[in-house]
Amino acid sequence: MTAFSIPGFDLDAFVTATLAEDLGEGLPGGGHDVTSESVIPADARFSGTMDSRDAITVAGLPVAAAFFRRLDPAMEIVLLVEDGTQVAPGTDVMRLSGNARAMLTAERAALNTVQHLSGIATLVRRYVDAMGETRAKLLDTRKTIPGLRFLEKYAVRMGGGHNHRMGLWDAAMIKDNHVAVAGGVTQAVRRALDAGVKAVICEVDRIDQIAPALDAGATRLLFDNMEPDMLRKAVALVAGRVPTEASGGINLDTIAAKAATGVDYVSVGRLTQSAPAADIGLDFTPL
Structure with missing residues (x-):
């Protein structure tokens, strides 16, 4: 072998x-x-x-x-x-x-x-090349074929990308449904931290969610489906306090503009889902 x-x-x-x-x-x-x-x-x-x-x-x-x-x-x-x-x-x-x-x-x-x-x-x-000269890193997602995740995420690394969380176990990813059930961004983030979770990624799709997420202790913010102008505003509000990630609506035509907004990461589901x-x-x- x-x-x-x-x-x-x-x-x-x-x-x-x-x-x-x-x-x-x-x-x-x-x-x-x-x-x-x-x-x-x-x-x-x-x-x-x-x-x-x-x-x-x-x-x-x-x-x-x-x-x-x-x-x-x-x-x-x-x-x-x-x-x-x-x-x-x-x-x-x-x-x-x-x-x-x-x-x-x-x-x-x-x-x-x-x-x-x-x-x-x-x-x-192709996505890495399309990002151009930027400090942002390209990430995959959990949109993988069942049973092939480790191999597919290995292939992402071979292409010059980086891995997001490997599964449900290595980081909390608070999305809109979690927020809705918890009663708000603040409550959702605090519950995860109170449970002892070290890495808490909080998805936000509005500017007014950023401060509550940061104040509650989120360790990373995921900006969902934001256009470049809004992404730049969001990055400025975070001011480097935690890493930031752009996700949603990203393809080969849009990735350069979103990566250039100052975010630390850009995540793309189709890397593994649609290659x-x-x-x-x-x-x-x-x-």
Whole structure:
């Protein structure tokens, strides 16, 4: 297995579950690759080359390699670029050789993973570039595919972005529904702090909510769906007392103006929610 590691992510379990799903383990007639087993001799060997068909930012190659090595531990695999590298169309990113059946069985799981993660990294890089010269950092959100959060947030980092909170456990995010039930911004923030929560992010969508949130002890303010002029006013009112974040209504056309308002962070849900898969291919040659 590879030394690739992401805190909180179990690579072995992910590979096991993904291959089991594709092979239909536990289902009637399942548990094997009927096409490869019926067509390809057991001792046949292939060499393979994975390459990018477009200009992309690469992410997920070590995960892809883990699928192949699971089915053929002796497979020879060379990663030709590191995750996070921007490559031109036609760039070879991985070479491998080994058991042909193992390669064919692992191919789709490996490609699905690296295409998805590279798609996220590529989109993130476009957003980072679109921000221009600014001190603001690009953040992802919790809008991730269930079960893939750690991988998707890893891909965000490979694209040059940064991670927001990882889940519901590592920071309080007080939004409009929390405020409505608690009876106001002040009450919501104080309840979180009284419960011992250290990081309390409070969403505000009006200027008059800023002072109550700060006075109550919020450790970060998220400005929701504010236009640049209002964002500048909000940042001026905070005056550096806590980090600030712009969120909502942000796309490649609007991010530069919002990042230039002085906010510390800009968060974009579509980085993980809507990134198209990267066009990456894998061609095999019999040995």
